[in-house]
Amino acid sequence: MSSIKIPKPEEMIRINYKPPETPWMDTPVDFRPGTWSYSGAAKNLVYLGMPNPRAWQPYEEDWKLPENWKEIILEGMRERLDKYRSFRLFMDICVRCGACADKCHFYIGGGDPKNMPVLRAELLRSVYRRYFTESGKRFGRLAGARELTVDVLKEWFYYFYQCTECRRCSVYCPYGIDQAEITIMGRELLNLVGCNINWVIEPVANCFRTGNHLGIQPGGIKDMLEFLAEDIEERTGVRVDVPINKKGADVLFVVPSGDYFADPGTYTCMGYMMLFHEIGLNYTFSTYASEGGNFGLFTSHEMVKRLNHKLYAEAKRLGVKWILGGECGHMWRVIHEYMDTMNGPADFLAEPVSPITGTLFENARSTKMVHIAEFTADLIKNGKLKLDPARNDHLRITFHDSCNPARAMGLLEEPRYVIKHAARYFYEMPEDTIREKTLCCGGGAGLGNDENIEMRMRGGMPRAMAVKHVREKHDVNRIACMCAIDRSTLSSLMDYWVPGVTVMGVHELLANALVMKGERERSTDLRGEPLKERTNDEAL
Ligand code: SF4
Ligand code: SF4
Numbered sequence: 056m057s058s059i060k061i062p063k064p065e066e067m068i069r070i071n072y073k074p075p076e077t078p079w080m081d082t083p084v085d086f087r088p089g090t091w092s093y094s095g096a097a098k099n100l101v102y103l104g105m106p107n108p109r110a111w112q113p114y115e116e117d118w119k120l121p122e123n124w125k126e127i128i129l130e131g132m133r134e135r136l137d138k139y140r141s142f143r144l145f146m147d148i149c150v151r152c153g154a155c156a157d158k159c160h161f162y163i164g165g166g167d168p169k170n171m172p173v174l175r176a177e178l179l180r181s182v183y184r185r186y187f188t189e190s191g192k193r194f195g196r197l198a199g200a201r202e203l204t205v206d207v208l209k210e211w212f213y214y215f216y217q218c219t220e221c222r223r224c225s226v227y228c229p230y231g232i233d234q235a236e237i238t239i240m241g242r243e244l245l246n247l248v249g250c251n252i253n254w255v256i257e258p259v260a261n262c263f264r265t266g267n268h269l270g271i272q273p274g275g276i277k278d279m280l281e282f283l284a285e286d287i288e289e290r291t292g293v294r295v296d297v298p299i300n301k302k303g304a305d306v307l308f309v310v311p312s313g314d315y316f317a318d319p320g321t322y323t324c325m326g327y328m329m330l331f332h333e334i335g336l337n338y339t340f341s342t343y344a345s346e347g348g349n350f351g352l353f354t355s356h357e358m359v360k361r362l363n364h365k366l367y368a369e370a371k372r373l374g375v376k377w378i379l380g381g382e383c384g385h386m387w388r389v390i391h392e393y394m395d396t397m398n399g400p401a402d403f404l405a406e407p408v409s410p411i412t413g414t415l416f417e418n419a420r421s422t423k424m425v426h427i428a429e430f431t432a433d434l435i436k437n438g439k440l441k442l443d444p445a446r447n448d449h450l451r452i453t454f455h456d457s458c459n460p461a462r463a464m465g466l467l468e469e470p471r472y473v474i475k476h477a478a479r480y481f482y483e484m485p486e487d488t489i490r491e492k493t494l495c496c497g498g499g500a501g502l503g504n505d506e507n508i509e510m511r512m513r514g515g516m517p518r519a520m521a522v523k524h525v526r527e528k529h530d531v532n533r534i535a536c537m538c539a540i541d542r543s544t545l546s547s548l549m550d551y552w553v554p555g556v557t558v559m560g561v562h563e564l565l566a567n568a569l570v571m572k573g574e575r576e577r578s579t580d581l582r583g584e585p586l587k588e589r590t591n592d593e594a595l
Pocket of ligand 1: 158159160161170171172175217218219220221222223224225234235238495
């Protein structure tokens with residue numbers, strides 16, 4: 056965890072919901088340690104050809120903005136209001152009903168009114184009114200309008216980088232206002248004058264240079280996957296193939312790089328490899344499309360498009376039939392919500408049909424990209440896997456619906472179906488914290504860095520409290536999820552709020568239970584932790 060000192064949980068939980076004495080427009084931002092992220096490093100901006108590369112930090116007085124920064128922002132806003140109908144609509148239609156006000160995890164965990172989604176949007180709307188509406192131009196503050204100043208820009212930076220674009224608030228909005236879209240616009244405008252965070256810009260620059268967020272070179276990817284294959288052999292006695300950049304494979308398999316490079320994602324990656332070996336899937340990893348995640352989503356629409364294109368260019372180059380995607384979160388939002396209009400439809404690929412079961416994945420007809428949870432649930436439904444759920448008896452599991460698979464693609468039943476076939480002790484968290492209403496981990500959208508640690512712990516607190524509930528009620532010791540960011544951020548969140556609960560991917564759980572042909576009797580799970588002893592009645 057970060058070296059920045061943060062309050063202990065018993066202090067953090069005493070949240071002050073009392074709003075400041077001053078009106079919101081007159082309350083300046085306080086960049087206190089632990090609540091903001093470092094600025095984008097100049098070298099990364101230069102690499103990406105982005106404006107105003109320089110050395111600066113958010114807590115400094117002088118942000119070294121270009122002289123005409125105000126014109127740049129207002130012109131950028133005008134362009135986007137013309138281009139994106141949704142943006143103009145979201146600027147106009149909020150009736151301030153307040154239904155979203157207490158739905159954001161950052162407001163729940165921090166008590167800052169500017170983290171109420173309605174007020175977060177007002178930060179941008181107030182400027183929109185001042186420069187783009189008649190009432191705002193004439194009546195100014197009376198009409199909820201305000202001048203664009205450096206302080207307003209700082210406020211945008213602070214609060215648009217305290218929104219994980221999770222879209223929980225949108226579920227409750229009667230008008231369907233999508234706060235994530237507003238945050239994306241806010242960040243996009245900030246980017247025009249070089250105000251961005253390094254935890255987003257560095258992964259994007261790495262992705263352009265090496266194909267993945269972590270900047271791993273092809274040799275490193277190959278070594279890591281082979282290392283995981285050795286681990287699988289050690290645990291199971293089965294040697295799995297590591298197909299890389301294989302032309303003519305049926306399926307290109309794309310994962311977030313966290314899955315093959317960081318624990319506990321590596322166990323999920325071992326799970327994929329074991330599954331594909333067992334069913335004899337003709338697939339390939341790619342060292343070019345070596346990242347399913349798309350941090351462009353946290354930067355600008357243009358960046359999303361450029362990074363998304365890479366996956367399809369590689370599918371074309373390798374001549375695969377279609378793409379299978381691993382347990383990533385925002386990758387799926389890009390694929391399901393933007394891909395078709397940005398780079399699609401992917402007509403050059405074949406219809407996504409499982410070569411094992413013959414199932415056509417209708418929902419992926421246009422994108423030609425299938426989620427691994429759908430693929431595996433279909434295998435189970437068609438009796439293609441031999442599973443021994445008792446091998447997971449040492450785990451008492453709950454499931455965290457990752458924001459994007461849940462809200463951006465409605466993937467609610469498939470992971471539960473897989474979990475229930477792979478394990479016997481599964482407990483849901485309370486209804487208003489799961490499925491479409493799931494609570495964010497607090498570290499998505501590029502906010503999972505160490506310097507922002509207090510906001511992460513505050514933002515993740517509502518999710519952690521729901522885990523605590525099932526820990527106390529059912530002795531839950533493991534939280535499963537389908538997102539690489541979650542696997543990383545939930546780990547520190549659990550250590551802070553609910554010690555004793557660890558994090559795993561769904562395919563790690565599946566692989567623990569997967570009975571492979573030719574395997575030796577397993578005494579440990581994929582992590583090397585001993586399995587629970589069985590009674591005679593429970594022998595497989
Ligand atoms: S973090 Fe999520 S709930 Fe909060 S404002 Fe952003 S999209 Fe809405
Ligand atoms: S729920 Fe929708 S309409 Fe109501 S205040 Fe929030 S954003 Fe505005």
